[in-house]
Amino acid sequence: MILVTGATGTIGRSLVGELTGRGVPFRALVRSAAKGAELGCDHVVGDFDDPDSITAALTGVDRLFLNSTGVTAGPGEQPIARRQRTVIDAAVRAGVSAVVKVSVWKPRHGGKLALGAHWEAERHLRASGLDWAVLQPTGFMQNFVTGAALVTEDGDILGAYGDAGVAYVDCRDIAAVAAELLTGTRWNEDFALTGPEAIDHRHIAARLSAVTGRTIRYVDLPPDELAARLTGQGLPADFAADIAELFAEVGAGAQDTTTTTVRDVTGRDPRTFERFLADHADLLAVRGTEAASRSTGQSLVQDS
Ligand SMILES: NC(=O)c1ccc[n+]([C@@H]2O[C@H](COP(=O)([O-])OP(=O)(O)OC[C@H]3O[C@@H](n4cnc5c(N)ncnc54)[C@H](OP(=O)(O)O)[C@@H]3O)[C@@H](O)[C@H]2O)c1
Missing domain, CATH: 3.40.50.720 (NAD(P)-binding Rossmann-like Domain)
Structure with a gap:
């Protein structure tokens, strides 16, 4: 069981x-x-x-x-x-x-x-x-549909990633790996899971714009400005600074490499960002028509 x-x-x-x-x-x-x-x-x-x-x-x-x-x-x-x-x-x-x-x-x-x-x-x-x-x-592709990604009051993507790529992974691939392991015999190993490519946030914003039918920009801020902005939107200062520091690490390339682990464990390639977008087109289209006045960063403080 x-x-x-x-x-x-x-x-x-x-x-x-x-x-x-x-x-x-x-x-x-x-x-x-x-x-x-x-x-x-x-x-x-x-x-x-x-x-x-x-x-x-x-x-x-x-x-x-x-x-x-x-x-x-x-x-x-x-x-x-x-x-x-x-x-x-x-x-x-x-x-x-x-x-x-x-x-x-x-x-x-x-x-x-x-x-x-x-x-x-x-x-x-x-x-x-x-x-x-x-x-x-690495970061989840699903962040862009669950509200876990930081966005501005206008619904633009907010970050301190610069031009760094992030090898976002689809949660469905994480689940597939988990299912293999839970039903298998491979124990006492770490499994570093990524998508098949590292993509930068300007590219992501352009792809989201195409799918949602409205212009979504990537707003890149220096870490201290990102922290100040998050603080201005209600996050405690220390927490905002921690988030900005983590974002800056990603901006320095902390998540820009890919692994073959999803293929090694499941026998098939990890889903691409394009595939993720296509599979979530309905959700993204709804998001494109929503008033873009979400509360930035609230998902990060949620202690559910
Ligand atoms: N987002 C990313 O980019 C990212 C990247 C790498 C790793 N991670 C890690 O991934 C994990 C989150 O995975 P996810 O996004 O699949 O989770 P999720 O969608 O946020 O779901 C959280 C689950 O935990 C349950 N839960 C919350 N509090 C609980 C409690 N007190 N007792 C029992 N169950 C509780 C929730 O149940 P309810 O439905 O009842 O709330 C829900 O089923 C975190 O550990 C995070 O650090 C995230």
Whole structure:
């Protein structure tokens, strides 16, 4: 039995589809019965912040897909690290044999926000005695449809990436890799996941303009100006500075390389950005007609 956490999320929904297609037994962890019913698969209600519910959800589980959100402003540990430790400890107690965890591209000790939090969670997992597989994806193509990308009041893309390419990966490919690993025998490895090409944000803006039918620009700011702008839009100053620092790292080429991991694990090439756009044309077209007055960066502070 596999337990899929984060099952209602972007990767999770694709993974539910992958596992359903394979006919393997799994159950989804959801935060309400209504979400489970909407997902339409075997499910159990629980919350990372309620350890007893996680212990109950892990009954009879052999393999665990571990994914969670949670970067917050302010001092103290990021929720990702705390929650994932809770789940890993519960998995050990429940007799789970192996965990496939979603991490980030090049996590590091002391790294800002998710980079440091995932490094902590990875360290805990590697020391747990369980078998593990750690997925380390670059930025998600889906950020451009989920609202996770920073945008201006006019709906333009906002960043500090300069001309650097980013090898964005499609979450459906992350899910496909996870499904292979959860049903396979390849353990105790890191899997650095990228799309097939590194693309810069002016190119992305041009492609989004073509699909949405309205002009979307890429607004590039020096990191300090980006931080000031985010602060002006309501983010705490330290948090805005951390975000800008991470963006600047990407602008220095931190995510401009590709790997062959998706092909190596799944046997097929990762989806291109063009393919992603074509498959999400309906969503993007809706976005193109929406009033572009979204609240910049709110997805980054969301602690759901
Ligand atoms: N976005 C990127 O570019 C990027 C790049 C690399 C790595 N990552 C990593 O990818 C992960 C996010 O993946 P995603 O985008 O697929 O997630 P997502 O779409 O944001 O979904 C998050 C999932 O976690 C569940 N969840 C949230 N809080 C929970 C709690 N307290 N207890 C139980 N479940 C909870 C949500 O359930 P509800 O439906 O109930 O809210 C949802 O199913 C993060 O760890 C992030 O650091 C992101």
